[in-house]
Amino acid sequence: MMKMKIPETIPNKNKDLENNDECYTPEYAIIPLLPYLKKEWKIWDCAFGSGRLAENFKKNGFEIIGNDNLNFFDENLDCDFICTNPPYSKKDEFLERAFNIGKPFAFLLPTKALGEKKRNFLYRKFGIQLIIPDRRINFEIPSKKKAPWFHTSWFCYKMNLPKDLNFVEINP
Numbered sequence: 001m002m003k004m005k006i007p008e009t010i011p012n013k014n015k016d017l018e019n020n021d022e023c024y025t026p027e028y029a030i031i032p033l034l035p036y037l038k039k040e041w042k043i044w045d046c047a048f049g050s051g052r053l054a055e056n057f058k059k060n061g062f063e064i065i066g067n068d069n070l071n072f073f074d075e076n077l078d079c080d081f082i083c084t085n086p087p088y089s090k091k092d093e094f095l096e097r098a099f100n101i102g103k104p105f106a107f108l109l110p111t112k113a114l115g116e117k118k119r120n121f122l123y124r125k126f127g128i129q130l131i132i133p134d135r136r137i138n139f140e141i142p143s144k145k146k147a148p149w150f151h152t153s154w155f156c157y158k159m160n161l162p163k164d165l166n167f168v169e170i171n172p
């Protein structure tokens, strides 16, 4: 009898989108964060990329530092708050690095990034609060035409949000 070849992984046509490290953050995504930020804060985008998120903060009157040549794992810039949309292939590493730096931070991550062993350990050790939008954020993805199929939330540390889970409306 002929044996059927079983693929090692089930192909997921959307997987490459979620793993895409180059997805840039539109302005409306930062609006729910703004009430929790102080205007005098210096914000470090530690995964700067094309600078899209940085532009959005600048438009809203914030000083933003960082550039695309800096490696987050080698730098510790003088700032009050770290904010980025990290490369999703390095979620755990970015979270661990940010927790160890110890400054307030907000990372825009797939909402399901609440799970998994390593992250669970970090959240138990340091704590985490979420801002959860009522719809998916439509990133700008240079290599793809498609909108992301996954939902993202702001994963916040030391931001003193009113609740651990903060459900918000956003207006694209």
Ligand SMILES: C[S@@+](CC[C@H](N)C(=O)[O-])C[C@H]1O[C@@H](n2cnc3c(N)ncnc32)[C@H](O)[C@@H]1O
Residues within 6 Å of the ligand: 020, 021, 022, 023, 024, 025, 045, 046, 047, 048, 049, 050, 051, 052, 053, 054, 070, 071, 072, 073, 084, 085, 086, 087, 088, 090
């Ligand atoms: C999802 S994009 C976000 C870009 C921008 N922050 C935004 O939100 O529009 C993530 C960026 O992280 C950059 N990146 C990857 N590894 C990095 C590292 N170790 N240190 C700093 N940036 C890194 C990638 O080049 C990519 O441009």
